Every structure is written in C-alpha cells, then in structure tokens.
Amino acid sequence: MHCQIWFTCNECLIHTRSMKNSLSSSSESLSSPEDNGGTEMRNNVGNGYEDLNILENASIPANKIVKVEIKGDYSTLHEAHLHCATSQPLLEEGSFHGKASNDERSRVEQAMMDAENSKQRALEESVKRWRAEEDAREAISMNSTCFDFILVTEVRLYQAEASYRLFEEKQVQRKEKEEIFAKQKEEIEELKIQHDLCLNKLQMIQEKKPVLESQITESSCAGKELEEKIIQAVELLISFRKQRDEMQIERDNAIKQVNRFRKLVQDDADEYCIKNFFSISFSDIIEATQNFDPSSKIGEGKFGSVYKGMIHDVKVAIKMLPACGSFSDLDFQHKAESLSRVRHPNLVTLIGICSESRSLAYEFLENGNLEDHLACRKKSRPLHWQHRIRIAVEICSALIFVHANDPCIVHGNLRPTNILLDAKFVSKISDFGVHLLISQTENSNNDDPEASVYVDPECIDKRQLTVESDVYSFGVILLRLLTARPASGIVREVKCALESGNLGSVLDSSAGDWPIEQVELLAYLALSCCEKDPLNRPNMLSEVWPTIEPMRDICKPNSDLNTSSQGSKSQKRIPPHFVCPIFQDVMEDPHIAADGYTYEGDAIKGWLYSGHDTSPMTNLKLDTCDLIPNYALYRAIQEWQQQS
Numbered sequence: 001m002h003c004q005i006w007f008t009c010n011e012c013l014i015h016t017r018s019m020k021n022s023l024s025s026s027s028e029s030l031s032s033p034e035d036n037g038g039t040e041m042r043n044n045v046g047n048g049y050e051d052l053n054i055l056e057n058a059s060i061p062a063n064k065i066v067k068v069e070i071k072g073d074y075s076t077l078h079e080a081h082l083h084c085a086t087s088q089p090l091l092e093e094g095s096f097h098g099k100a101s102n103d104e105r106s107r108v109e110q111a112m113m114d115a116e117n118s119k120q121r122a123l124e125e126s127v128k129r130w131r132a133e134e135d136a137r138e139a140i141s142m143n144s145t146c147f148d149f150i151l152v153t154e155v156r157l158y159q160a161e162a163s164y165r166l167f168e169e170k171q172v173q174r175k176e177k178e179e180i181f182a183k184q185k186e187e188i189e190e191l192k193i194q195h196d197l198c199l200n201k202l203q204m205i206q207e208k209k210p211v212l213e214s215q216i217t218e219s220s221c222a223g224k225e226l227e228e229k230i231i232q233a234v235e236l237l238i239s240f241r242k243q244r245d246e247m248q249i250e251r252d253n254a255i256k257q258v259n260r261f262r263k264l265v266q267d268d269a270d271e272y273c274i275k276n277f278f279s280i281s282f283s284d285i286i287e288a289t290q291n292f293d294p295s296s297k298i299g300e301g302k303f304g305s306v307y308k309g310m311i312h313d314v315k316v317a318i319k320m321l322p323a324c325g326s327f328s329d330l331d332f333q334h335k336a337e338s339l340s341r342v343r344h345p346n347l348v349t350l351i352g353i354c355s356e357s358r359s360l361a362y363e364f365l366e367n368g369n370l371e372d373h374l375a376c377r378k379k380s381r382p383l384h385w386q387h388r389i390r391i392a393v394e395i396c397s398a399l400i401f402v403h404a405n406d407p408c409i410v411h412g413n414l415r416p417t418n419i420l421l422d423a424k425f426v427s428k429i430s431d432f433g434v435h436l437l438i439s440q441t442e443n444s445n446n447d448d449p450e451a452s453v454y455v456d457p458e459c460i461d462k463r464q465l466t467v468e469s470d471v472y473s474f475g476v477i478l479l480r481l482l483t484a485r486p487a488s489g490i491v492r493e494v495k496c497a498l499e500s501g502n503l504g505s506v507l508d509s510s511a512g513d514w515p516i517e518q519v520e521l522l523a524y525l526a527l528s529c530c531e532k533d534p535l536n537r538p539n540m541l542s543e544v545w546p547t548i549e550p551m552r553d554i555c556k557p558n559s560d561l562n563t564s565s566q567g568s569k570s571q572k573r574i575p576p577h578f579v580c581p582i583f584q585d586v587m588e589d590p591h592i593a594a595d596g597y598t599y600e601g602d603a604i605k606g607w608l609y610s611g612h613d614t615s616p617m618t619n620l621k622l623d624t625c626d627l628i629p630n631y632a633l634y635r636a637i638q639e640w641q642q643q644s
C-alpha cells in the first residue's frame with residue numbers, strides 16, 4: 001500500500017510525504033466520500049505541526065494521493081514542515097528496514113537527501129519568493145504611501161502658497177483699512193472740534209436768545225410803524241407825481257414860450273450886439289487908457305500899441321489898430337462883429353470895438369504872453385513841462401476850432417507873443433483874424449526878424465495864408481515850448497539832437513524832468529509841422545490832435561498846476577477838469593454835451609440857446625443838443641471843495 005500526501009499553500013506545493021503499509025490500518029478512517037482517485041483535505045483546523053501530526057496519524061487510503069491545503073501563517077507552516085522533516089525518517093526507516101542492501105540503502109538515502117535538499121531549496125526559494133512578494137507588496141504600499149504623501153505635501157504646499165497670497169492681500173487690505181481708519185479718526189477729531197465749537201456757539205446763541213427774542217418783538221413793532229410810514233410815503237409819492245406831471249406841463253409851456261421869445265430875440269441879435277455891446281465910444285477908449293498914458297501901455301505890436309484899462313467895469317486890453325485903412329467904419333464893424341462870434345476857451349475873447357478909433361477891446365489876461373515866460377522876462381518864472389504840454393494841447397484845440405469855422409479863419413501870425421496866459425495859466429490865442437481888419441499894405445509890413453521865423457516860408461513866397469501856415473507856426477511854437485531856445489535855427493538844432501539821440505541836450509531843463517517818451521513824440525511832431533513843403537505837414541485834426549490830446553493826462557500832476565515850476569505852491573491847485581472851458585471857472589453844475597466835453601450847465605445852455613449847434617471846443621456840429629448832468633464830476637468837485 002502506498003500513498004502520497006501533497007502539502008500546498010496558496011496553490012503552491014510546499015511538501016510531499018509518502019506513506020506505505022502502516023497507513024492501511026487506518027485507511028477507512030481517512031476515506032472520503034470521493035474514493036474514486038484522489039482526496040483533497042482542506043486544512044480548516046488552523047496551523048502548526050500538531051495538525052500535521054494529526055495527518056500523519058490519520059488513516060489514508062492506499063494508492064491514493066492526499067492533497068492537504070494549508071491556510072495560515074507561513075512561519076507556522078515552516079515549523080510544521082521542519083517537524084515533518086524530522087519525523088519522516090521514522091516512516092522511511094520503517095518502510096526500508098531489512099529489505100535493501102547498504103548501497104542501495106545509501107543511494108536511496110542519498111536520493112532522499114537530494115530530494116530533501118531539493119525540497120528544502122524549493123522551500124527556501126518559495127520562502128524567498130514569498131518574502132520578495134511581501135517586500136514588493138510592502139514596497140508598493142510604501143510607494144503608494146509616499147506618492148500619497150508627496151501628493152498631500154504638494155496640495156498642502158499649494159494651499160500654503162494660496163494662504164500666503166491671501167495673507168499678503170489681507171495685509172495690504174489691512175494697511176489700507178488702517179489708513180482709512182486713521183483718516184476717519186482725524187475727521188472724527190475735526191468733527192469733534194467743530195462739534196465743540198458748535199456747542200459753544202449754540203450755548204452763546206441760547207444765552208442771547210432771550211435778548212434776540214425781545215429785539216425781534218421790538219423789530220416787528222418797528223416794522224409795523226415803518227409799514228405805516230411807507231404807506232404814507234407812497235401816498236405822498238403819488239401826490240408828488242401828480243404835482244410833477246402838472247409842473248412838467250407847465251415847464252413844456254414855458255419852454256415853448258422861451259423858444260418863441262428866443263426866435264424873436266435872435267432876429268435882432270446882430271443889430272443888438274453891434275449897437276449895445278460891441279460898440280465902444282472913443283471917449284470910453286480915452287477914459288480907459290487914461291488918454292493913452294504910457295503907464296497904461298502893456299505892449300507894442302506891429303499894428304500898434306496895446307493898453308490896459310476898464311470899460312464898463314470890465315478889465316480889458318485895448319489894441320489900437322492903424323487909424324487909416326481901406327475899410328469903412330461899417331465894414332470894420334461887421335468884420336469885427338463876425339470875429340467876435342468865434343468863441344473858444346482858448347481864444348482871447350473880443351469884447352467890443354471902437355470903429356472910430358479902430359480899437360479892439362479884448363478880455364484882459366493876467367499872466368501876459370508866452371514869450372515872456374519862455375524867455376523869463378518881466379519877472380516871469382519858467383513854466384513847468386506840464387504847463388507847456390497843456391498849452392500845446394490848448395493851442396492845437398483852438399487852431400482846429402478856427403480852421404473849422406465857416407468861413408475858415410487862418411491866424412497867420414501865430415507866435416508866443418500872441419499866446420496869452422490867464423490867471424490860471426490857461427493859454428489863449430490873441431489877434432486871430434486881425435489881419436482881416438487891416439489893409440493889405442499894412443499887413444505886409446513885417447520888419448521883425450524874430451517874428452518871421454514863425455511864418456511859413458511857403459506863405460512868404462506865395463503871399464498867401466493857408467491852414468498849413470498855422471501848422472508851420474504851431475510846429476515852431478512847439479519846439480520853443482520844449483527848448484525855450486531862440487526861434488532862429490531851432491528846427492535844425494532839434495533835428496540834430498534827435499538824429500544824434502541826444503534830445504535831452506536841447507530840452508529846457510528849467511521846465512523840470514521831461515517825460516522823455518512823450519517829448520520825443522512832440523519833437524518829431526513839431527519837426528513834421530515845420531516841413532518846408534506844406535503837403536508834408538500833418539493835419540491838425542486827424543494827425544496832430546490824436547497824438548497830442550492823450551498827453552492831457554500827464555498834465556495833471558499832484559504838484560501845483562497853477563504856478564510855475566519854481567513858483568510858490570501856496571496857491572491852491574484847481575484840477576483842470578473842474579474848470580468850465582467856457583466860463584474858465586470851477587463848475588457848480590457840470591453837464592456833458594454831445595462833443596464829450598463837460599461844461600458849466602448855464603454856460604453850455606447859453607451857448608446852445610443862442611442858436612449854436614456846434615461844439616464850443618471843436619466847432620464841429622453836435623449830433624444832439626441834449627445835455628447830461630455829470631454827477632460823478634459834481635461829487636468830485638464837492639469833495640475837493642470840502643477838503644480845501
């Protein structure tokens with residue numbers, strides 16, 4: 001009987017055992033229901049060699065292979081195997097005892113040993129393989145653990161970075177919030193201060209409240225009173241308006257009456273003037289001149305002597321013209337009368353005439369002629385440059401006026417002796433139109449070389465007076481005002497000074513510090529007036545006036561304008577714009593006319609009512625005869641008078 005037992009573990013053969021006769025006795029006990037060939041025993045008894053012993057002691061059927069599958073711990077199995085290995089010789093010993101020779105026996109033993117060794121090696125290999133698999137599994141599990149760890153680490157790293165970024169953002173936000181917080185804190189502090197201030201104010205207001213309330217009560221009472229007064233005032237106003245309307249109607253009627261009377265008066269004006277105003281008897285002339293006493297004589301001109309005197313209590317200068325002439329008394333009277341109508345603030349007014357003695361009575365001017373002042377004769381003091389520029393403007397204005405007259409009047413004898421200065425140093429041209437009152441032969445009598453310097457050379461050549469002749473004379477006078485040098489050669493001297501850029505060397509230093517910019521303009525203007533060719537001379541109205549007129553402003557100094565540059569300043573200065581151009585006195589009721597000039601109300605009204613429709617200053621036709629009260633100037637004059 002023979003059987004073999006296979007020990008398997010996890011489907012691997014790990015041990016075999018052969019069993020012979022000794023097993024037969026117990027075969028029945030091991031037989032299984034599957035007796036047809038092989039038996040498979042599942043080891044369900046656990047582990048350890050005790051189980052194997054059970055197998056060994058169990059009865060296994062003969063000629064059968066018994067397969068034992070062991071489940072459990074390998075180490076236990078190994079121990080079991082070792083136990084089997086030690087117990088096997090006992091079985092084999094029993095089977096071969098007494099049947100084989102020693103050689104065979106040794107061969108068998110050797111073979112068994114080899115087999116056993118092979119088994120042992122196989123077992124070791126199995127163990128190694130099992131261990132390797134275990135290690136591999138461990139390694140795999142370790143690997144996966146590591147991979148998981150790396151993954152987890154990376155995730156945590158990523159989370160850490162994200163957290164760090166979040167942290168940084170939070171830091172920035174925190175700083176911003178801190179700044180906002182600081183600002184808000186400052187604002188709160190300010191608000192607190194304001195709040196405290198408001199509280200203080202509130203407290204003060206509350207303290208004042210009772211006083212204010214009482215004041216409000218008083219004010220409301222006063223308001224009621226005022227309301228009553230306003231109602232009364234309105235009633236008064238209504239009644240005044242009624243009165244005003246009635247008075248306006250009365251005024252309109254009065255104006256109509258005045259106009260009617262004026263027309264009547266105007267018709268007889270010429271005759272009236274000649275008979276009652278202009279006509280001066282010879283006896284009046286003798287009386288005024290104290291019978292032509294030398295002490296009354298104030299000057300001597302080319303046409304005759306000039307005396308000062310009083311006629312009808314008016315101070316006059318009486319100019320004696322040559323007694324014999326080509327004109328009849330009536331002609332003389334008419335010509336003189338027409339001249340007397342030409343009035344301008346800068347023309348000496350012709351007050352009356354004596355046809356019998358061919359005498360002209362002019363308003364008397366206190367400060368004599370310009371020549372004496374320029375030459376500092378007769379105790380005259382040098383004029384300040386502001387006076388000189390103003391005089392130039394005034395002469396220009398008067399010349400434009402007479403040139404614009406209809407018919408045009410040319411002076412023809414313009415020179416500093418014919419420019420007179422009144423008590424306020426306002427300049428006036430005298431002798432205008434005198435050449436019209438004397439004959440040609442007397443006119444040509446001009447032996448004074450100094451006087452000829454002012455005469456237009458073109459006029460001397462052609463023996464004809466033109467407007468340009470006056471322009472030439474004006475140019476020479478202008479040069480004299482600037483330099484005070486002798487008229488002879490003055491044009492050349494100023495021209496040289498200008499060309500050499502040294503105008504200051506020829507200026508009259510006794511006039512003060514000249515404004516060099518304006519003076520240069522005036523010098524060039526004067527030289528252009530003195531051009532030999534009349535066509536090259538500038539037009540008084542369109543060229544000279546626009547240059548010279550703006551200089552009025554610089555003629556309003558703080559210093560005393562009514563005295564000379566070195567004169568006494570004790571006399572009160574009258575601002576020139578306070579003086580009426582017609583009355584030559586400080587205005588009390590200034591009115592602006594359509595020419596832009598301001599006049600004393602009565603003066604300009606008298607001018608217009610007497611039939612003039614032209615400007616007293618420019619002789620140009622006025623657009624309208626309306627007058628506007630100059631309140632600003634009125635107030636300025638009032639203030640000035642109060643201060644003085």
Ligand SMILES: Nc1ncnc2c1ncn2[C@@H]1O[C@H](COP(=O)(O)OP(=O)(O)OP(=O)(O)O)[C@@H](O)[C@H]1O
Pocket residue numbers: 298299300301302303304305306316317319348362363364365366368369413417418420430431451
């Ligand atoms: N209205 C006046 N008021 C004050 N002085 C006057 C008046 N008219 C003339 N005179 C004085 O008399 C002087 C002589 O004047 P008049 O006009 O006769 O001669 P002239 O101007 O010197 O020379 P011309 O004969 O060339 O005009 C003037 O220079 C001036 O000093």
